[in-house]
Amino acid sequence: MAGNGIPIHPQLGTPGRSQLRDAHSRRTALPALTGVRFFAAFYVVLSHSLPWVTLHFRLPGPAKIFFSNGYLAVAMFFLLSGFILAYTYDGQIAGSKNRMRFWEARFARIYPVYLLSLLLAYWFERGLHVKTQIAVLTMTQAWNPLSPATVGAWNYPAWTLSVEAFFYLVFPFLLPFLSRRSTVALRCIGIACLVVVVLGHTPLEGLQNRESLASLGSLIPLPIWRLPEFLLGVVLGLYFLRSDSSRQESSHRATAALAVIGILVTLSLPLGKWVSLVAIPFAALIYELAGGNNWLATILSTRWMVLLGGASYAIYLLQFPVRAWMRTLFLHFSASLQPFSAPLTPLILILFSIAVFRYWEEPARRALRSWLDRSSSHGKPTSATPEKRGEPGINEVK
Numbered sequence: 335m336a337g338n339g340i341p342i343h344p345q346l347g348t349p350g351r352s353q354l355r356d357a358h359s360r361r362t363a364l365p366a367l368t369g370v371r372f373f374a375a376f377y378v379v380l381s382h383s384l385p386w387v388t389l390h391f392r393l394p395g396p397a398k399i400f401f402s403n404g405y406l407a408v409a410m411f412f413l414l415s416g417f418i419l420a421y422t423y424d425g426q427i428a429g430s431k432n433r434m435r436f437w438e439a440r441f442a443r444i445y446p447v448y449l450l451s452l453l454l455a456y457w458f459e460r461g462l463h464v465k466t467q468i469a470v471l472t473m474t475q476a477w478n479p480l481s482p483a484t485v486g487a488w489n490y491p492a493w494t495l496s497v498e499a500f501f502y503l504v505f506p507f508l509l510p511f512l513s514r515r516s517t518v519a520l521r522c523i524g525i526a527c528l529v530v531v532v533l534g535h536t537p538l539e540g541l542q543n544r545e546s547l548a549s550l551g552s553l554i555p556l557p558i559w560r561l562p563e564f565l566l567g568v569v570l571g572l573y574f575l576r577s578d579s580s581r582q583e584s585s586h587r588a589t590a591a592l593a594v595i596g597i598l599v600t601l602s603l604p605l606g607k608w609v610s611l612v613a614i615p616f617a618a619l620i621y622e623l624a625g626g627n628n629w630l631a632t633i634l635s636t637r638w639m640v641l642l643g644g645a646s647y648a649i650y651l652l653q654f655p656v657r658a659w660m661r662t663l664f665l666h667f668s669a670s671l672q673p674f675s676a677p678l679t680p681l682i683l684i685l686f687s688i689a690v691f692r693y694w695e696e697p698a699r700r701a702l703r704s705w706l707d708r709s710s711s712h713g714k715p716t717s718a719t720p721e722k723r724g725e726p727g728i729n730e731v732k
Contacts, residue, residue, distance in 0.1 A: 366623040368643035369634030375646035396602040409537035416567025433506040446698035454655035473499040500557035524569040593619035648687035
């Protein structure tokens with residue numbers, strides 16, 4: 335038997351199509367995975383505030399290391415993305431029409447806020463070359479290893495969306511292949527991905543060091559470097575679907591706490607490149623929160639945490655333009671008020687992002703999906719996709 339009591343296909347060792355459809359219809363939302371995204375996004379924001387903090391406060395060594403490692407939260411986003419997409423779309427994405435609907439859903443989900451972030455940042459990045467502008471607008475700025483300066487152009491956090499765009503491109507082809515693997519094979523693939531992530535130090539590959547790389551690794555496109563993290567998330571999501579429901583219910587409630595402790599300790603120690611070990615507690619935390627049978631999942635599933643998690647995409651992507659506009663605005667204030675710009679920026683960012691989520695991101699997504707559905711079907715009704723049916727939240731930060 336596989337996850338949720340689904341019979342194993344006798345030849346492939348994986349669930350048959352009818353059983354997959356039945357299992358998908360019974361899947362529930364994973365609110366804790368939405369809530370945890372807020373902390374991951376805000377961790378990145380705090381890391382970008384480190385220069386101001388160190389200028390005004392004397393931080394202990396471990397605290398300084400912890401905040402300087404904020405960029406590693408991106409690895410958790412990639413894991414989350416793979417996990418939730420696999421959980422949502424397993425058994426639902428075969429065929430060219432379903433692949434196209436998936437890509438349309440992803441575009442409608444991420445591009446409205448992405449475009450808004452570029453519009454808000456344009457005032458501060460008006461000198462960009464046309465080729466760079468096209469690369470950023472098409473979300474391919476991180477695909478060319480021969481142009482490292484393009485990776486962080488226009489709105490520097492947007493490089494991760496370029497990496498995610500590549501993941502979305504290949505996901506409809508990867509998921510059916512992985513779904514056909516046996517549970518034992520999935521475990522082996524997951525372990526192999528984890529080994530590559532840790533030993534290859536893939537979480538360290540990003541905007542912060544792309545321009546300084548002089549090794550052969552600098553010739554590998556960033557999406558390829560980070561693909562093992564996404565694949566690990568996909569494998570975890572599939573394994574979660576197959577895991578015995580009774581085993582999920584009886585999981586040790588302390589596991590989530592141990593995962594959090596492992597994350598905090600790993601990110602606070604001077605481990606150098608071996609800070610990539612944080613991928614292990616990241617993966618454990620995601621898996622435990624998906625089960626929802628622990629104190630942390632209960633907290634992260636509250637109404638306010640789900641709202642903040644929903645706004646986390648905007649929090650992550652709008653941090654640069656909001657910070658830049660706050661500095662510009664406070665230049666018109668008296669000298670005594672200008673120092674308040676930096677500490678107020680995170681609060682303004684959160685409030686603004688909640689408004690963007692409620693009144694721009696979600697309405698624009700629905701309007702885009704409606705327009706794309708009409709365009710692709712020429713007015714004919716289309717079968718509902720997981721997102722249109724309101725199934726588990728896949729508006730992950732990317």
